[in-house]
Amino acid sequence: MSAKVRLYVEHPLGAGQSVPLDRDQAHYLFGVMRLQAGARVALFNGRDGEWQTVVVDAGKRSGLLQCEEQSKPLQMPPDLWLLFAPIKKARTDFIVEKAAEMGAARILPVGTDFTNSERIRRDRLQAHAVEAAEQCGGTFVPEVDDLQKLSRLLDHWPDERQLMFCDEAEVGNALELYGQQHENAPWAILIGPEGGFSETERKRLHAMAQSHVVSLGPRILRADTAAVAAMTLWQKALGDW
Amino acid sequence: MSAKVRLYVEHPLGAGQSVPLDRDQAHYLFGVMRLQAGARVALFNGRDGEWQTVVVDAGKRSGLLQCEEQSKPLQMPPDLWLLFAPIKKARTDFIVEKAAEMGAARILPVGTDFTNSERIRRDRLQAHAVEAAEQCGGTFVPEVDDLQKLSRLLDHWPDERQLMFCDEAEVGNALELYGQQHENAPWAILIGPEGGFSETERKRLHAMAQSHVVSLGPRILRADTAAVAAMTLWQKALGDW
Incomplete structure (x- = not known):
């Protein structure tokens, strides 16, 4: 099942890649959206396409996601x-x-x-x-x-x-x-x-x-x-x- | 010179037609826009095109405009x-x-x-x-x-x-x-x-x-x-x- 929450991050994305979250991102995912460890989040960074990730660590001020598989390739707009x-x-x-x-x-x-x-x-x-x-x-x-x-x-x-x-x-x-x-x-x-x-x-x-x-x-x-x-x-x- | 202020009214518009203003319209033209007798206002009503009018009477709660000439015909959009x-x-x-x-x-x-x-x-x-x-x-x-x-x-x-x-x-x-x-x-x-x-x-x-x-x-x-x-x-x- 693909994630309902989509988030932009600066961090590189790829198979097995761990993605640390900053304070604002952790607050949004775990405070506002109430996600817990094991939940799925779609990430993109503008370079590596969209990746399905799973929440490994959900803290108040930080967190960690783990990339599982690419769900969309990077789609560049026309120039x-x-x-x-x-x-x-x-x-x-x-x-x-x-x-x-x-x-x-x-x-x-x-x-x-x-x-x-x-x-x-x-x-x-x-x-x-x-x-x-x-x-x-x-x-x-x-x-x-x-x-x-x-x-x-x-x-x-x-x-x-x-x-x-x-x-x-x-x-x-x-x-x-x-x-x-x-x-x-x-x-x-x-x-x-x-x-x-x-x-x-x-x-x-x-x-x-x-x-x-x-x-x-x-x-x-x-x-x-x-x-x-x-x-x-x-x-x-x-x-x- | 054509008017800079454009206003929608319900009243019929035509050569020599007098157009009474309601309280809100008078407030807008004479209170907010500070127009005085002799000023020009463009009116349209969705039926008779756009008319250039002149302020005949500028009151606090009412007013009167007089149509001079049509400045645009009615331009209907496609259906x-x-x-x-x-x-x-x-x-x-x-x-x-x-x-x-x-x-x-x-x-x-x-x-x-x-x-x-x-x-x-x-x-x-x-x-x-x-x-x-x-x-x-x-x-x-x-x-x-x-x-x-x-x-x-x-x-x-x-x-x-x-x-x-x-x-x-x-x-x-x-x-x-x-x-x-x-x-x-x-x-x-x-x-x-x-x-x-x-x-x-x-x-x-x-x-x-x-x-x-x-x-x-x-x-x-x-x-x-x-x-x-x-x-x-x-x-x-x-x-x-």
Whole structure:
């Protein structure tokens, strides 16, 4: 029988491997979930797939699990980055959660000319990505980058990485076509801030050889909705759906 | 210059029409937004498009606006219903908000065999749909139905309405194909509860001539993510995107 509780750990996983738990993990498994020695827990670390483990030692502040067998191989998402401008806290959390669920490989918060929120808590956003992966059966956790300026990121933009650029003022062409023109290329999706892009940003994005405008329909979408919708279009046309 | 404040009202809108405000609306426009006589407000009522109006009378508990000109015609969404099983409060609110943004015509909360939450506040959910339309520039507000049992809804399912059925256990075919087979048909999307459908529900759904299974990729999605992703696929393949 496979475990109902899924937990992300940093420790390596493999046949016969012992996995020590830290205080928070022990509290969650033995305090909150009330598991006892002999109970089963599914672990993943983002590198070694998912492993079924058994509780060997259940303490108040520590514990030990033992790996039995691999229950899922590591399933990497496609090489897709999600760039977005952080907005209100709840919606920023939501975008990170959804990016992990939808299969983004890396999450890059960017500051734009019209972004108001200057700070993010990177560790908290990373924890949201971990939790989304725990809940959704994923074996991979996308890394959340520190906030950086969009203009600086574009200064060093990789030649081969294509950029899906969702601009409400534009009508775009078909993503499938762009995919044929750039076969097997890595991609990124850029979601604008609620106030849109500045003229300078817009000109620069349009001038990039890698950028492709894609329309998200006739209604104006909030940034968090736009993020899910854009990832859906990409996964369906060029990803693993 | 067009107004920055958008407000939903029940009152008819048309050239020269006067629109009285109720207490809450007057408080919002004159107390919160600090508008004064002569200021501009965009109004829509879900039937007459969007109208630019001017504040004629700004009181503490009442007010009067006067319609000047129509700034947007009524833009109806496609005839798409969204059926979903209410979950935790915040995520239920979110699904209703997203359905309004993504262009669903009607929102139907349904109780399934594995749904835990038995109650919804229909009026509160309707208010979320109104707020989403206000924020997103829409001129139409989808109606939120009262909670009803999925089995009862299926007992009276309209012959012609096709049903996109997102079941994580299934691999579906292309929505475009189903669209060609049922040209101009009205549609509905059914999002299952987090616990999935019961075997009885599943058998019944599969046996319906109108139902079409569509896959949402290899990762398990939360119900709110699945709702946005499914509406994206539908709007792109068969809707107005």
